[in-house]
Amino acid sequence: xxxxxxxxxxxxxxxxxxxxxxxxxxxxxxxxxxxxxxxxxxxxxxxxxxxxxxxxxxxxxxxxxxxxxxxxxxxxxxxxxxxxxxxxxxxxxxxxxxxxxxxxxxxxxxxxxxxxxxxxxxxxxxxxxxxxxxxxxxxxxxxxxxxxxxxxxxxxxxxxxxxxxxxxxxxxxxxxxxxxxxxxxxxxxxxxxxxxxxxxxxxxxxxxxxx
Numbered sequence: 001x002x003x004x005x006x007x008x009x010x011x012x013x014x015x016x017x018x019x020x021x022x023x024x025x026x027x028x029x030x031x032x033x034x035x036x037x038x039x040x041x042x043x044x045x046x047x048x049x050x051x052x053x054x055x056x057x058x059x060x061x062x063x064x065x066x067x068x069x070x071x072x073x074x075x076x077x078x079x080x081x082x083x084x085x086x087x088x089x090x091x092x093x094x095x096x097x098x099x100x101x102x103x104x105x106x107x108x109x110x111x112x113x114x115x116x117x118x119x120x121x122x123x124x125x126x127x128x129x130x131x132x133x134x135x136x137x138x139x140x141x142x143x144x145x146x147x148x149x150x151x152x153x154x155x156x157x158x159x160x161x162x163x164x165x166x167x168x169x170x171x172x173x174x175x176x177x178x179x180x181x182x183x184x185x186x187x188x189x190x191x192x193x194x195x196x197x198x199x200x201x202x203x204x205x206x207x208x209x210x211x
Contacts, residue, residue, distance in 0.1 A: 001102055003193045005209035007031040007168065008049050009110060009134065009161045015101040018072055021060070022097070022108050022132070023050040030169035031211065040071050042097045044110025045083060049170070065095055075100040079124050083139070084113040091139065098125065103197045107155065108132040111140045111162065117152050129200055131155035134162035136172030143177030150182065156200045158182070159193075159207050175208060182206050 002014040008031065009023035018039040027033055029049045037058030043051045046064075053062045061071045066078040077098040083091035091113060099106040107128035117125070131153055134140035140162050141149060150158050160179070164172040179185050184206040191210055 001104060001195060005211050006034045007165050007211045009044065010034060011132065013106065018074060020099060021056060023110065024052040024055060025049040026052040026055060030167045031165065040074060040076065042076065042108065044095050045092065050111065079121060081112055081121060082114050083111050085115050098128065104129050106130045109134060113140050115145055116148060122152055125153055128153065128155050130157045130159065132159050132161050135160045135175060135178035136163035138172055142173060143181050146178050147181035150204065155204060157205050157207055159209060165211060179206065
């Protein structure tokens with residue numbers, strides 16, 4: 001499995017020669033959108049910086065909400081959550097996605113804005129290997145709240161997302177506060193993550209990706 005980052009909440013997950021894209025954005029965000037063929041696309045919510053499936057090539061299976069899906073041997077499970085701390089009254093609903101492939105469970109939190117997950121959500125998420133967590137605040141969890149959610153879930157690997165990047169046209173915090181909260185302030189960004197199940201760390205490790 002190989003994971004690369006495009007910015008915001010958008011990742012390319014390459015598994016068994018299949019391409020999964022999470023939360024593709026359009027160019028109005030100020031970053032370069034992914035331009036590639038996809039097999040599966042997950043959309044956490046219908047905002048322009050998360051729902052640009054039309055900008056991708058191929059004929060991807062597009063998932064836009066809670067439920068169970070099985071596509072080409074890859075299992076995807078969507079869990080309803082909130083885009084804010086007041087049960088969606090400000091910014092509506094958000095879908096958390098669990099993606100299972102190669103014996104690895106990935107959890108993409110989308111634009112989670114809840115201060116903490118409910119017991120029911122934690123039970124549904126159920127011990128993922130890799131967690132993609134928003135950390136930039138303003139519209140989602142900030143660094144401190146994101147670290148709290150990581151502690152609730154206890155994954156083996158944490159990949160921060162949805163933080164301020166050069167050229168990005170919104171007002172988010174940098175990734176630094178989250179890294180400090182996680183005791184990983186000196187983490188250097190890497191180009192991509194390539195691994196198998198057996199290579200995953202035994203204790204929670206933070207990995208920062210370049211775009």
